[in-house]
Amino acid sequence: xxxxxxxxxxxxxxxxxxxxxxxxQPKILRALTLxxxxxxxxxxxxxxxxxxxxxxxxxxxxxxxxxxxxxxxSLAGIGASATLTLASLRQRRxxxxxxxxx
Amino acid sequence: xxxxSNNKRRKSPVLFWTVRLLLGLxxxxxxxxxMLDAFxxxxxxxxxxxxxxxxxxxxxxxxxxxFSLPALGxxxxxxxLLPGLLPSLLLCARIATSAGSFLHA
Amino acid sequence: MGWLHEWIGFLGGLVLVVCFTAGSxxxxxxxxTRWMQPELARYHxxxxxxxxxxxxxxxxxxxxxxxxxxxxxxxxxxxxxxRVLHFNGHAFLGTAYSPTDGFPVLTRxxxxxxxxxxxxxxxxxxxxxxxMVTEIAAIGLLIAVGSGLIIHFxxxxxxxLLFRPFASRTRAWMDAHILAGLLFxxxxxxxxxxxxxxxxxRLFPMFGGGHHGRPGLHRPSGDSRATYAPLSPMLHEAExxxxxxxxxxxxxxxxxxxxxxxDSSSFVLTRDHAVFSAQDGTLVDVVRQKDPSRRLGxxxxxxxxxxxxxxxxxxxxxxSGIAGSALMSAGLILFLMKHRxxxxxxxxxxxxxxxxxxxxxxxPIACLGYLWANRLFWSDLPERAHWEIEAFFLVWAxxxxxxxxxSFGPTPLRGWNxxxxxxxxxALTVLPLDFLTRTSNGYLSSFDVYKAVDFTAFAFGLLxxxxxxxxxxx
Numbered sequence: 001x002x003x004x005x006x007x008x009x010x011x012x013x014x015x016x017x018x019x020x021x022x023x024x025q026p027k028i029l030r031a032l033t034l035x036x037x038x039x040x041x042x043x044x045x046x047x048x049x050x051x052x053x054x055x056x057x058x059x060x061x062x063x064x065x066x067x068x069x070x071x072x073x074s075l076a077g078i079g080a081s082a083t084l085t086l087a088s089l090r091q092r093r094x095x096x097x098x099x100x101x102x
Numbered sequence: 103x104x105x106x107s108n109n110k111r112r113k114s115p116v117l118f119w120t121v122r123l124l125l126g127l128x129x130x131x132x133x134x135x136x137m138l139d140a141f142x143x144x145x146x147x148x149x150x151x152x153x154x155x156x157x158x159x160x161x162x163x164x165x166x167x168x169f170s171l172p173a174l175g176x177x178x179x180x181x182x183l184l185p186g187l188l189p190s191l192l193l194c195a196r197i198a199t200s201a202g203s204f205l206h207a
Numbered sequence: 208m209g210w211l212h213e214w215i216g217f218l219g220g221l222v223l224v225v226c227f228t229a230g231s232x233x234x235x236x237x238x239x240t241r242w243m244q245p246e247l248a249r250y251h252x253x254x255x256x257x258x259x260x261x262x263x264x265x266x267x268x269x270x271x272x273x274x275x276x277x278x279x280x281x282x283x284x285x286x287x288x289x290r291v292l293h294f295n296g297h298a299f300l301g302t303a304y305s306p307t308d309g310f311p312v313l314t315r316x317x318x319x320x321x322x323x324x325x326x327x328x329x330x331x332x333x334x335x336x337x338x339m340v341t342e343i344a345a346i347g348l349l350i351a352v353g354s355g356l357i358i359h360f361x362x363x364x365x366x367x368l369l370f371r372p373f374a375s376r377t378r379a380w381m382d383a384h385i386l387a388g389l390l391f392x393x394x395x396x397x398x399x400x401x402x403x404x405x406x407x408x409r410l411f412p413m414f415g416g417g418h419h420g421r422p423g424l425h426r427p428s429g430d431s432r433a434t435y436a437p438l439s440p441m442l443h444e445a446e447x448x449x450x451x452x453x454x455x456x457x458x459x460x461x462x463x464x465x466x467x468x469x470d471s472s473s474f475v476l477t478r479d480h481a482v483f484s485a486q487d488g489t490l491v492d493v494v495r496q497k498d499p500s501r502r503l504g505x506x507x508x509x510x511x512x513x514x515x516x517x518x519x520x521x522x523x524x525x526x527s528g529i530a531g532s533a534l535m536s537a538g539l540i541l542f543l544m545k546h547r548x549x550x551x552x553x554x555x556x557x558x559x560x561x562x563x564x565x566x567x568x569x570x571p572i573a574c575l576g577y578l579w580a581n582r583l584f585w586s587d588l589p590e591r592a593h594w595e596i597e598a599f600f601l602v603w604a605x606x607x608x609x610x611x612x613x614s615f616g617p618t619p620l621r622g623w624n625x626x627x628x629x630x631x632x633x634a635l636t637v638l639p640l641d642f643l644t645r646t647s648n649g650y651l652s653s654f655d656v657y658k659a660v661d662f663t664a665f666a667f668g669l670l671x672x673x674x675x676x677x678x679x680x681x
Contacts, residue, residue: 003517003518003519003520004519007519007520007523018367018368019368021367021368022367022368022369025365025366025367025369027365027366027369028365028366028368028369031369031371031374032369032371061474063474063509063510064516064517064520067510067513067516067520067523068519068520068523070393070394071394071520071523071524071527072523073390073393074390074391074393074394074527074530075523075526075527077367077368077386077389077390078386078387078390078530080368081368081369081370081386081390082370084368084370085370085372088373089373092373119210119211119214123211123214123215130346134410134411135411135413138411138414139414142414147499148499150500151499151500151503154404154407154500155404155503157407158346158349158400158403158404158407159400161346161349162346162349162350162352162353163353165211165350166208166211166350166353166354166357169208169210169211169354170208170357
């Protein structure tokens, strides 16, 4: 049970870090027509959150910790990408093409 | 526009890339074999293990290097080269075996 | 580099999709075997008794005297039952025994999840040619990953999470392919590399070590002993050496009994064992793998097979494996998209599309067909395990024929769509199938391995239904 909890928290940490990374990329903001957010906080999250995930995973056995850390990165990436895509779809619905200045 | 696309097509004929792939795969196998042999002969402990692990890392890298080399000449390998492929491979194998024997000695 | 990635990716991908799909399922091989033996649902886990073990030891002695190379697997949390198994050339088959009294538990004979393990490492064509093909495909995957990285090198960091489903269809598939490729890169590289290294001696037989395939079908037991010394004292002594609840296998050979550590007992899969005399049960030897090469092999096997890991980590592996399969399927589809305009009417293109459908959609249907066959064939059908396998390959072959029919016809897209409908209908009905063909008290009271399989199939069914609807509306 504790393993599951650690993995869930690690997934969230990675999700936040990767989401922040994506929002820092002008190309992704442009392609997904998302508004430009504040960069300072995002940079901090991108830097700190993977270490938080690592610290959480290290509560497990070392081999398990390393594999979990990488595994969470992969799954959280899919989750973050799906969230951004959904946000982008909503944005497109609210602001049809050309009405949103990025 | 037409000229440029023609040039592009001429530079990447299937035959050229297929020959490069076959030669590359032969080289990959020889490199793997050579590396395993070199690290096994006369060594004990971690050296053969490093060779064994390294061989499987080197094999894909060798093929990527082969495909990174710039195209030869005008980007064509004459079809006449195909019949020469097998003797070339045999020659490579022979050289590798000789090199292996030399390393043994 | 693009050409290399495209062709190595396509040719290797056809094999690798099978390897990844089957490998992902093989991670839960024991659980699938239990699902395929619904008689065990009524059985409640109980600790192993000495009397049961000694009784089963006698049964093994009889079997070995009759020339069958049998061995014992001890109860574990994943499979809390005592089993006497033998190898049939593809899988370990045998009878289940109650760990409390050693009486046989009547279960239907089945290869269970081991089919997927065999399919994963040898495409069911072991121990040489199939393994050789998968070994080469593993190296091909490393090459494809390397060339893919070189192609997208500049955009790896900025495009890490870029996915544009509303762009053109090719762009969307390409985004999905790159997204999965980048995110699951550590998993893919690790699995391809460990897989290639574990079975490496097969590629270089001149350096000794043999082909590392599983032993052949006919392997005489070489044991004429009618009885063995009681096994329980040996087990207790072995547990004193290796630690409590660490022994998983009891192997018999040349007048000796080996109490072997379970694969789940540690990360390094070394199969350390204590050897006892079969005649009087005295300890003969304790074998611990200290040779660095063997320990390294154990580490790589531990990483690849992940039998030591807790359940959540195995689920992570499973999802990563499925993502890997989806990534390679997307690659195959991109290959078809690229060539459809110029070569769409050629025989080779249509063959390529048939094979792609065969591995991406027909194989999962065959996997579900295997589960269905297991529950629908009557339990005392002669050669039952064999017929289940036949059903699996028959469904796969029918899927392939259907794929060929559609690919060589004017409407190939309908073929994909029909496969998704078929998959969804098979998968969504696994849950009612299980409910109707298994007698169990309190179906809704607990979450067990049976429901895990049912709901996983259900989730994949929903996904297939979603894809079908998207395909139908596009």
